[in-house]
Amino acid sequence: MREHEHSKEFVRVHSPILTKPFYFFLALSLVGVYFIILRFVRGIGAVSNLSDGYPWGIWIAYDVATGTAIACGGYAVAILVYIRNRWQYHPLIRSAILTSLFGYCLAGFSVMVDIGRPWNAYGFFMPSRWQPNSAMFEVALCIMGYCVVQIIEFFPSLLCVLEHSKLKWLQKAIYHFHPRHTPQDEALVRTTVEWVHSATAWFHPKFNTILIFIVALGLVLPTMHQSSLGSLMLIAPTKLHPLWHTGFLPLLFLINCMYMGYAIVILESLVSSYLLKREYEVEELSGLAHIIPWLAAVWLAVRLGDLIQRDQVALVFKGDKYSLFFLLEFLLLAGGSLLLFESKRWRSPRWLFATAVMMLLGGALYRFNVYLIGFIPGTGWRYFPSFAELMISVGIVSIEILGYQVLIKFLPVLPNPHMHRDIAHVKPPKAAEAVARA
Amino acid sequence: MRTTSRRQFLKLLGATGAGLLAGRPCAARGAGTVNNDELGMLYDATRCVGCKACMAACKRVNRDSGGLAYERAPFDQDKLWDAPADLSGNTRTLIKLYKGPQNRWSYIKYSCMHCQEPSCVSVCPVSAMTKDKATGIVDYDKNKCIGCRYCQIACPFSIPRFQWERKAPQIVKCDLCRNTNLRGKGLPACAEVCPTGAITFGRRGDLLRDARGRIEANGGRYVNYVYGEHEVGGTNHLYLAGVPFPRLGLPRLPAEAPAEFSERIQHTIYKGFIAPVALYGMLCIIALRNRKKRESKGIQEEEE
Ligand code: SF4
Ligand code: SF4
Numbered sequence: 174m175r176e177h178e179h180s181k182e183f184v185r186v187h188s189p190i191l192t193k194p195f196y197f198f199l200a201l202s203l204v205g206v207y208f209i210i211l212r213f214v215r216g217i218g219a220v221s222n223l224s225d226g227y228p229w230g231i232w233i234a235y236d237v238a239t240g241t242a243i244a245c246g247g248y249a250v251a252i253l254v255y256i257r258n259r260w261q262y263h264p265l266i267r268s269a270i271l272t273s274l275f276g277y278c279l280a281g282f283s284v285m286v287d288i289g290r291p292w293n294a295y296g297f298f299m300p301s302r303w304q305p306n307s308a309m310f311e312v313a314l315c316i317m318g319y320c321v322v323q324i325i326e327f328f329p330s331l332l333c334v335l336e337h338s339k340l341k342w343l344q345k346a347i348y349h350f351h352p353r354h355t356p357q358d359e360a361l362v363r364t365t366v367e368w369v370h371s372a373t374a375w376f377h378p379k380f381n382t383i384l385i386f387i388v389a390l391g392l393v394l395p396t397m398h399q400s401s402l403g404s405l406m407l408i409a410p411t412k413l414h415p416l417w418h419t420g421f422l423p424l425l426f427l428i429n430c431m432y433m434g435y436a437i438v439i440l441e442s443l444v445s446s447y448l449l450k451r452e453y454e455v456e457e458l459s460g461l462a463h464i465i466p467w468l469a470a471v472w473l474a475v476r477l478g479d480l481i482q483r484d485q486v487a488l489v490f491k492g493d494k495y496s497l498f499f500l501l502e503f504l505l506l507a508g509g510s511l512l513l514f515e516s517k518r519w520r521s522p523r524w525l526f527a528t529a530v531m532m533l534l535g536g537a538l539y540r541f542n543v544y545l546i547g548f549i550p551g552t553g554w555r556y557f558p559s560f561a562e563l564m565i566s567v568g569i570v571s572i573e574i575l576g577y578q579v580l581i582k583f584l585p586v587l588p589n590p591h592m593h594r595d596i597a598h599v600k601p602p603k604a605a606e607a608v609a610r611a
Numbered sequence: 612m613r614t615t616s617r618r619q620f621l622k623l624l625g626a627t628g629a630g631l632l633a634g635r636p637c638a639a640r641g642a643g644t645v646n647n648d649e650l651g652m653l654y655d656a657t658r659c660v661g662c663k664a665c666m667a668a669c670k671r672v673n674r675d676s677g678g679l680a681y682e683r684a685p686f687d688q689d690k691l692w693d694a695p696a697d698l699s700g701n702t703r704t705l706i707k708l709y710k711g712p713q714n715r716w717s718y719i720k721y722s723c724m725h726c727q728e729p730s731c732v733s734v735c736p737v738s739a740m741t742k743d744k745a746t747g748i749v750d751y752d753k754n755k756c757i758g759c760r761y762c763q764i765a766c767p768f769s770i771p772r773f774q775w776e777r778k779a780p781q782i783v784k785c786d787l788c789r790n791t792n793l794r795g796k797g798l799p800a801c802a803e804v805c806p807t808g809a810i811t812f813g814r815r816g817d818l819l820r821d822a823r824g825r826i827e828a829n830g831g832r833y834v835n836y837v838y839g840e841h842e843v844g845g846t847n848h849l850y851l852a853g854v855p856f857p858r859l860g861l862p863r864l865p866a867e868a869p870a871e872f873s874e875r876i877q878h879t880i881y882k883g884f885i886a887p888v889a890l891y892g893m894l895c896i897i898a899l900r901n902r903k904k905r906e907s908k909g910i911q912e913e914e915e
Pocket of ligand 2: 734735736737738739740751755756757758759760761762763782
């Protein structure tokens with residue numbers, strides 16, 4: 174009974190799968206897949222505008238460096254729930270982990286599309302080839318580890334399904350593999366189903382006990398690889414523009430992924446509430462919105478302090494391409510966080526949407542600046558992604574959205590609107606309380 | 612007596628720590644120490660007549676082992692010519708002509724600088740780029756390479772090239788003929804065939820002395836600078852020229868090796884892997900305590 178109560182914190186979305194957006198994203202995904210096949214048949218040079226000067230293009234800058242930051246929602250919410258003990262955010266966690274999982278798996282996948290000799294990737298598992306000085310070595314191992322951790326973290330929703338469904342598919346499977354089973358043999362089938370039920374019922378609480386150690390691992394790994402994504406560019410002091418090259422790259426990337434993580438959770442929740450015509454989760458979101466400006470303030474302070482200390486402030490106002498991109502990045506982030514310092518905006522879905530978008534764009538632009546725009550390999554090199562390159566990235570994002578759309582209709586992922594309203598009443602977030610009183 | 616043993620203990624501790632965090636000898640080399648016994652080349656641009664015999668020899672000798680093909684020019688219908696315009700996935704070394712003002716013309720040869728502290732080796736995640744301890748040769752192994760092209764990002768000279776047009780591409784760069792000419796004849800093919808003595812092959816220390824001697828004996832002929840002596844921690848491929856080096860496409864670079872900088876930060880964060888483990892322990896404790904708190908408050912929960 175206890176388990177049943179719990180499973181109600183999250184619910185499946187009951188609506189048809191084959192909707193118009195489904196076909197739209199399916200089409201985009203298929204275009205992406207077509208170009209991915211082309212890339213493997215004809216080589217990277219045939220589909221992309223990459224060159225020896227710009228060996229990394231949008232596949233790395235977007236799909237890996239930015240994509241994994243956008244996928245940091247699970248990380249950001251898990252810090253809140255488990256470390257800062259804000260259990261009221263628990264309803265957000267499953268969908269956050271699901272998007273993270275998708276984001277990271279697809280980042281891994283696009284790395285496989287990007288690298289030239291993927292068949293040698295097994296080298297990461299051979300200690301004789303390990304190269305701990307390489308930030309990429311660390312990023313690769315941590316991302317692989319994190320994918321596994323997230324799959325494990327996602328088990329509970331699978332277990333819920335196992336426990337409570339009638340397991341029609343299992344029954345069907347049994348009939349399929351034992352065609353001689355007649356309905357008279359149903360007793361056997363029933364015992365099998367019961368056995369599965371009781372096994373999961375036995376396993377589930379045990380699993381929950383150890384899960385906390387995996388959750389902690391799920392916090393350490395992103396901390397490591399998100400900062401290492403910044404370290405990747407430490408090696409290029411002569412190629413990365415001084416507005417972006419600094420010893421603080423790891424720290425900046427780490428904080429950057431946190432506020433982007435909270436922003437994406439807000440955005441995702443608003444969008445899915447809007448599209449699925451559910452109530453906005455304003456209580457939870459206002460709490461998240463309250464954290465973002467503080468993180469951003471720390472980030473901006475480090476960024477500016479570093480520029481001053483390295484004596485590069487003049488470059489900001491130089492008026493060239495680089496200073497423009499710097500200012501754009503800066504205005505988006507400073508603007509978004511300034512808006513969010515005012516508490517009345519935390520409860521307005523419109524403002525939440527606008528500020529979350531600003532933080533995400535600003536944060537993403539920062540990563541683009543570090544990986545592409547501020548990267549100057551020397552004179553004579555030029556890069557702008559080709560159509561095929563863009564479509565591969567678009568296709569990968571579409572696969573992500575598609576998977577999310579389908580999975581929330583199969584598994585209990587989204588918060589149960591009735592249930593968690595009650596929780597919110599029992600324990601409203603401090604911030605929300607303050608607003609309510611005002 | 613006690614102090615010695617303590618010092619020894621500290622030394623041991625330091626050594627194990629360094630071993631843990633360096634993992635591989637390529638890294639923790641004391642800052643600023645240069646090994647002048649490593650093998651290198653001295654290219655004297657004032658002696659070079661631009662005959663490109665070195666380019667031809669390089670491709671002839673390394674074609675098979677290096678996976679090199681001929682570069683086709685747009686005019687070349689009959690596939691008769693090898694016409695590389697730049698270093699590329701098919702070309703490890705290249706001669707270019709710089710036409711400066713007042714007839715200050717100069718040939719210049721490009722190829723891997725065989726850095727003392729190579730960025731490419733420092734960043735390669737699967738040890739496909741390696742620096743030989745004895746010879747100092749920076750070599751590449753396509754059977755380990757995953758094709759991530761991080762070495763291209765990292766190299767301050769933009770030397771490593773990638774075979775973009777191929778289905779099974781690899782990185783291409785000079786390895787001082789380590790697997791070909793050097794093994795058979797004791798010197799790289801380019802140094803062997805150069806008719807004017809513009810390429811000298813030998814130990815870095817000897818080459819440096821030779822280079823300084825030439826500048827001293829022939830002051831007017833050279834820019835008073837040996838390129839590669841200090842650049843990014845020193846390179847084993849050295850240059851002499853009569854035209855300022857940046858004009859010849861050899862970038863102005865700081866004396867500190869980029870790998871030194873990045874590895875210092877990486878090692879500070881991951882010293883002995885203590886920080887991540889401590890972080891993990893701390894997070895576990897906090898999370899467990901928070902769970903207890905919740906349970907005592909009677910909030911039933913389901914971990915995730
Ligand atoms: S010149 Fe570039 S490729 Fe050659 S050793 Fe130095 S870093 Fe590596
Ligand atoms: S492309 Fe190959 S050699 Fe270069 S860093 Fe990647 S794995 Fe190493």
